[in-house]
Amino acid sequence: MKLLRLVGVGFSMALRRSVAFRVNLLFDVLLAFTGLGTAVAAVLIVFTRADSLAGWSKAEFLVLIGTYQLITGLRATFIDPNLSWFPETGIRNGKLDGYLLQPASSLFLASLSLSSPLALIQFVLGLGVLGWGIAGQSLSVAGVLSWLVLVVAGLVVTWALSVLLACLAFWAPKLQLDVFFHSAWQLGRYPTDVFARPIRVILTYVFPMALIASVPSAALLRGPRLGVLVGGVLAAVAAAGLAGLAWQRGLRRYTGATS
Amino acid sequence: MRTAVLLGFRLRQEVLEWSGAWWFLLTLVVQAVVAPLIGLFVWSAVYPDDPSIGRYYVAVILVTLMTESFEQHTFSERIYDGTLSHELLRPQPVVIGVIGMNLAIRAWLTLLGAPIVLLAGIALQVGFDWSAVLRSTPYVALAAVLVFLWTFLLALTAFWTDRVHAIVGFGGQLTFLLGGTAAPIALLPDTWRRVAEVLPFYGMNGLPAEIASGGKGSLGYQLVWVVVLVAVVTVVWRIGVRRYTAVGS
Numbered sequence: 001m002k003l004l005r006l007v008g009v010g011f012s013m014a015l016r017r018s019v020a021f022r023v024n025l026l027f028d029v030l031l032a033f034t035g036l037g038t039a040v041a042a043v044l045i046v047f048t049r050a051d052s053l054a055g056w057s058k059a060e061f062l063v064l065i066g067t068y069q070l071i072t073g074l075r076a077t078f079i080d081p082n083l084s085w086f087p088e089t090g091i092r093n094g095k096l097d098g099y100l101l102q103p104a105s106s107l108f109l110a111s112l113s114l115s116s117p118l119a120l121i122q123f124v125l126g127l128g129v130l131g132w133g134i135a136g137q138s139l140s141v142a143g144v145l146s147w148l149v150l151v152v153a154g155l156v157v158t159w160a161l162s163v164l165l166a167c168l169a170f171w172a173p174k175l176q177l178d179v180f181f182h183s184a185w186q187l188g189r190y191p192t193d194v195f196a197r198p199i200r201v202i203l204t205y206v207f208p209m210a211l212i213a214s215v216p217s218a219a220l221l222r223g224p225r226l227g228v229l230v231g232g233v234l235a236a237v238a239a240a241g242l243a244g245l246a247w248q249r250g251l252r253r254y255t256g257a258t259s
Numbered sequence: 260m261r262t263a264v265l266l267g268f269r270l271r272q273e274v275l276e277w278s279g280a281w282w283f284l285l286t287l288v289v290q291a292v293v294a295p296l297i298g299l300f301v302w303s304a305v306y307p308d309d310p311s312i313g314r315y316y317v318a319v320i321l322v323t324l325m326t327e328s329f330e331q332h333t334f335s336e337r338i339y340d341g342t343l344s345h346e347l348l349r350p351q352p353v354v355i356g357v358i359g360m361n362l363a364i365r366a367w368l369t370l371l372g373a374p375i376v377l378l379a380g381i382a383l384q385v386g387f388d389w390s391a392v393l394r395s396t397p398y399v400a401l402a403a404v405l406v407f408l409w410t411f412l413l414a415l416t417a418f419w420t421d422r423v424h425a426i427v428g429f430g431g432q433l434t435f436l437l438g439g440t441a442a443p444i445a446l447l448p449d450t451w452r453r454v455a456e457v458l459p460f461y462g463m464n465g466l467p468a469e470i471a472s473g474g475k476g477s478l479g480y481q482l483v484w485v486v487v488l489v490a491v492v493t494v495v496w497r498i499g500v501r502r503y504t505a506v507g508s
Contacts, residue, residue, distance in 0.1 A: 030425075045447060046305060050305045196382075199300075
């Protein structure tokens with residue numbers, strides 16, 4: 001409860017800071033629109049040449065893009081402002097030292113205390129595309145519920161992956177994998193069936209981008225599958241546990257930015 | 260001649276400096292190849308029996324690696340932190356440093372990305388007509404100039420706004436959509452295709468890749484855009500420098 005209150009206060013302060021710069025707000029809104037527009041346009045081009053892609057229709061693809069955008073928006077709002085470029089901002093510049101001295105969980109402070117409210121525009125636009133995709137589709141209550149559970153699981157996995165990448169900085173402070181992570185993230189916008197088998201296996205089991213959009217969208221459109229649902233929840237629990245463990249191990253190694 | 264010598268020195272210096280950041284360069288390679296790789300997989304799924312799709316996208320990956328530009332990081336940040344002042348005081352054009360770093364990064368990206376291109380080529384059993392590859396050289400060179408000019412032009416907006424990354428990001432989206440990465444422009448709907456053929460983005464990416472994979476195209480179209488962008492960059496640079504106030508002055 002205390003942590004939630006901290007998130008709320010941080011969000012409120014960040015929102016007030018953000019709206020003070022109206023031109024920046026305009027830029028962020030425009031970029032969110034064009035970014036999503038580009039993604040949707042790239043898919044619509046494909047559907048001028050084919051009726052389905054890897055078994056996904058145009059409407060289903062829109063659901064996928066909407067779900068992807070939704071999670072991307074939440075990641076950009078609550079996770080990226082904390083963990084992006086962590087080796088530089090957290091370790092080398094000594095911000096982590098400050099977190100360790102504060103009376104709250106250092107993992108929480110380092111991974112969730114800051115936010116970027118303007119990025120929520122992406123979330124809202126994602127909802128719009130999702131609505132566009134599901135218009136005219138018949139959805140089951142079980143499908144919607146399993147979509148919700150899998151989206152939450154996808155978010156937890158996203159947070160855990162970001163923490164794990166940040167933790168690498170405890171062992172290799174110069175290793176900067178943010179660009180790599182953001183590049184791999186783009187693959188989540190497409191169903192894994194589009195990719196060749198080795199990439200499909202990696203995206204499902206090693207770097208589970210499939211869990212971000214593909215799996216929840218399939219559950220929403222084609223109904224829930226117990227195995228997938230349980231697998232998604234277990235993946236989220238395991239990823240979060242691994243992230244917590246890596247953080248603790250990393251902190252044991254950490255001796256301060258100036259030491 | 261003096262400019263060429265200065266550029267040579269700067270290039271050597273930058274190549275050596277970046278050689279220590281090979282891991283970061285490798286992540287930049289991954290970033291550069293992801294969009295064309297997605298295009299490759301998507302269009303191969305649409306046309307599974309068409310070998311020209313694989314050939315085209317392998318060429319796009321290579322062209323992208325050879326023409327990547329990061330002036331929003333290498334140049335705009337110097338405006339923001341005020342270190343552009345040091346460059347302005349040197350007895351040489353500022354752009355020499357920018358071009359030197361640009362060429363050094365491209366050389367490293369091409370070198371580090373070559374195995375990915377080879378791997379993709381072998382995996383897809385792509386065969387190239389080497390005379391077409393040779394014929395594409397001037398197109399690739401002009402594409403490199405165009406991408407640099409376009410990115411540098413957008414990076415110059417840092418004189419007016421601190422949202423240069425958003426602006427360059429928007430420019431990247433246009434290049435992705437209309438330059439031949441999202442789809443070969445022959446596959447775009449008619450109206451889009453006509454627009455794409457006129458705008459400069461096709462000359463930055465799709466055109467050299469098409470030539471390398473056996474297609475035809477016009478060098479004149481690229482040259483016209485080079486002239487236009489050089490003129491615009493020159494004007495914007497002059498206005499921007501007049502506006503620039505160094506940090507700490």
